[in-house]
Amino acid sequence: MEQRAGSPQLLRRINDRAALLALLDRGPLTRLELESQIGLSKPATADLLLRLEESGHVQRAGFREGGKGPRAQLWAVNGALAHVAAVDLTPRLLDIAVSDIRGEIVAEYRYRPDVEADLGVEDLRRAVSAAAGEVGLGVEQLHRVVVGLPGSVDKRTGHLRFAPHLSAWQGFDVLDRLSGALGTSVAVAVENDVNLVALDEMAVGRAVGVDDFVLLWIGRGIGAAVVSEGRLLRGASGGAGEIDWMPCPQPGVTGAQRVGDVLGTRAVTALAREHGLAADDLDKLLAQDLGPDRDARAAFLRELARRVALAVAGVVSVVDPELVVLTGDVGRAGGGALCDLVVEELGQLVLPRPAILPSLVTGNPVRSGALRLALAGARDEVFAIPS
Incomplete structure (x- = not known):
């Protein structure tokens, strides 16, 4: 009726x-x-x-x-009304959390195979099954599974793009294959990992209450998430924020260069060594005052900030955000000192003047963001008002 x-x-x-x-x-x-x-x-x-x-x-x-x-x-x-799973997928590791509908994590599972092989759909199915099994659930009893990965699914084809490092996930409709592996009763979503970090930052980090911001991930992999009027921008093919390949020419350096060439972990390590600094531990290098190496570290940070500012300039000059959050291994470790230098460098490149701050989020923000997305979907369905 x-x-x-x-x-x-x-x-x-x-x-x-x-x-x-x-x-x-x-x-x-x-x-x-x-x-x-x-x-x-x-x-x-x-x-x-x-x-x-x-x-x-x-x-x-x-x-x-x-x-x-x-x-x-x-x-x-009643937490048992529904359970969801959040998955952080990288080429060699699956980090999974199972939560009840209240958001309480009831099981955690990490899967790293002994053999050097890319993790595929079957690996994910086994790992999610093992995680759910820790609390007596079958995969088919999960209400929703959200997978975060370093790439994006093209909504027009279902194929994974911008992820050549995930060779086992190429050439097929990812959502269709996952639904077949996990069961048609389980709602499945796949989201870019940096977008998920942005969701976590909006919930508990620097971007709480901020409707327009850019999150820049610098470290093992380079990426960005753009939030406009409180909504993630994904683009026609899911590639919004894939700045790894964005041109980023460096003054005095010949040859084509992209953001990934100058801000990846290897590039930052090489830059530190050029300044005579030991780069075995980037966290320590970026976070500490190194005494006798103080001048060398200052020069290193200034050059790193210049590279970051060039990457940021290409984004903020288009979207004009209120805030830029730096995260990832390098972004977090650089902290406020790096952010302050980026503000100075950016002021010489573009007109927008966003605040630039280090992330406050700890733990695994990819998995945490995936869990937030999974819970939001499950709650909408379980507590829906019939039309």
Whole structure:
């Protein structure tokens, strides 16, 4: 039967969804706390909680301690309503997290084969199956799987692009092959790894509340993510932000050069050695004042900042962001000192003057961003309001 706008059934579903989202956002709440969050009366909130408990959407979660009077019952979303998996895929490693719908990680699994071979679809299926199996789930019981990888899927063909280093993933419709491997009951998405880092930065990092920013990943691989009006820009073929091949000519250097030639880990290591610095540990080199090598380090950082600024200039002159976040092995290690130098160098190249700051995100931001994307999709489906 079609539900008319304002019908009691539809209003109940709207209120149910509001309550579930509040419980997800705020954690376990008492009835009184939930009542203040969603604006219902005491009887209506009590009725809602009983209805959601009967349907299995919420469960009792202990008591609120420490207040005056009797202890208050806490309510929480039932995490077992759905489970999702997030995968960080690189040529030699799979890093997987399985989460319940509340966002609590219930299993983690890292898969690195003994043999030197690129990881393919079957490897991913086995690894996801092993991760889910740690909490007694089969792959088919996962609601959604999001795979982050260093490349982009062309939405027109389904083929992976900008990822010659992932040879086992070339020449076929990636989503179709993954759906066949994981099961048609499992929703599958594939996203560029740097885009996922940007999602994590928007949630818990420098870009919280920032609608227009660029995230630049510098280190093992080079990439960028562009967020405009709060939305990721992906481009016609999924290649927005693939700046590795963007021309980046260096003054006084002959021959064609691209961003990847001058900002990759090998290039930064070589630059350090040109300045007489030991480059075995880039984190230490970029983060510390090296005493007698202070002048050499300053010269090295200035040249590195010039290279970063040339890469940034080509992006910010087009999209005019409020903020540029530097991340990746080199970007994070350079910290505020590198960012300050990039601001100076950029001011001589382009008119936009974005803030340039190092990332605050720790851990594995690719996997974390994939988990956020997986949870958002699962929650939209599980808590959907029927039309």
